[in-house]
Amino acid sequence: MKSTLKKLLPFAVVGVMSGATTVGALQYFNHDSNNTDQSYFTKASNVSFAGMNSAAVGDDFVKAAKTTVPAVVTIKNYQSRTSSRASEQDMLDFFFGDPFGGKGQQRQRQQQTPDNMPSGMGSGVIISPDGYIISNNHVVAGANKLEVVLSNKKSYIATLIGTDPNTDISLLKIEEKGLPYLNFANSDNIEVGQWVLAVGNPLGLNSTVTAGIVSAKGRGIGILGSQGKAANPIESFIQTDAAINPGNSGGALVNTNGDLIGINSAIQSTTGYYQGYGFAVPANLARKIVEDIKNFGIVQRGFLGVTSLDLSDDQLVAAYNKQKNTNIKAGSGIYVTGFGESSGAEDAGLKLGDVITKIDNIAITDFADLSMAVGSKRPGDKVQVTYSRNGKDATTTVTLRDQKGGTATRTKADLSVTEKIGAEFQSIDDKTKAYYGVNSGAVAKNVMEGSEMAKAGIVDGYIITEINGKPVNSQKDVENLLNKFSGTVQIKYLDDYGRGYQRGFKMP
Structure with a gap:
């Protein structure tokens, strides 16, 4: 008995010290949490606390941590943010053109957040030696620049290969060879109660490893659909009690062999910080999404109908x-x-x-x-x-068929114009046009997160009045104006309050 207690004592000490460190870190970072991936850290009132786990596989944890940490990266999301004065300038430009002869755009650029200040940070996992990285969609959403920092502090500018809001998965690429990476495990084989490690960069603490067990499988928590970012969400999360905090999103959930069984995505909490349960996208689903993006450029989704x-x-x-x-x-x-x-x-x-x-x-x-x-x-x-x-x-x-009833896989070249720009459009009547004081217009609907339309600031309910200087009154008008078009698209639109904006994007 005494011998057993001596063996367990170091683990008990580690547990107490880890708890104290977590409390201290929360208080230290609580004053400045804007640079972490808060959007998917939801609050819930019916959360129960998990008890302390006895550490029985410490050597396995060390092995898994050594395998995983080098393959988990920090992702910095840089976005342009303008002041309200820039929005006022948009209205002037919309109705009268730029009265400053181009200086309005220059003034707007001067009011943007400096390039060296990321809007948010999360994690990612290297999945191939040539630089492919998997993360969450919400980690990269809205970015005009993505910086990837390895565990050895080396930094790269990443290319966003593709995203899928329906599963909250994204795929990035950096130009490098010989990188450490993780193998996908068969997530169907995991069992409730088995040990897992979560590895990521929470609260600015790089390369953090936490341990817990699989608490449940196939868990739906309603976060993807409720955020309004996924038209057909797939929620079948792995639930774990390994500590996950803001900044962990996109990081690795691994088994004791260091194999990737999930991509950490969300927590359920009354405070926005860890209180008991985290949720990860299963590796089998994440791998399928990544394969689709790499092979077809878009996600291939089957439906029962x-x-x-x-x-x-x-x-x-x-x-x-x-x-x-x-x-x-x-x-x-x-x-x-x-x-x-x-x-x-x-x-x-x-x-x-x-x-x-x-x-x-x-x-x-x-x-x-x-x-x-x-x-x-x-x-x-x-x-x-x-x-x-x-x-x-x-x-x-x-x-199974796609949403248009087809049974064949498609590539980006097969997409319609509205699919490429990420929105649909509905005609409005003359009374609505008169109310807003415009002669043309079509309402945007089903705007996809991360799409070109979304990047231009357009959300459901905004009225598109012109594209490339031509009036727009229907989805057919949009299709005709942009079919086979390449180059920069100029869009004029009204927001919910009737304020006018003009934005542009390069046609995908």
């Missing part, structure tokens, strides 16, 4: 019953409420009221399970769908 009700959510089921005057029972599975156009599921024989219980023999208990099972596949892939109808189980084969 159904609208559905998550039977595991009692409140949703109760609300649906009240609205539709039905008596559907809550439980497990996905209740089919409708079908989209060119639905693969409908063509395969599914009907309204069927309850999807398995995909490829994997149990589907809630929407997080369904989004992971289907969203991690591509158009044209076939899946075995098991469903219950009138108390009897059946299985059918569904060919």
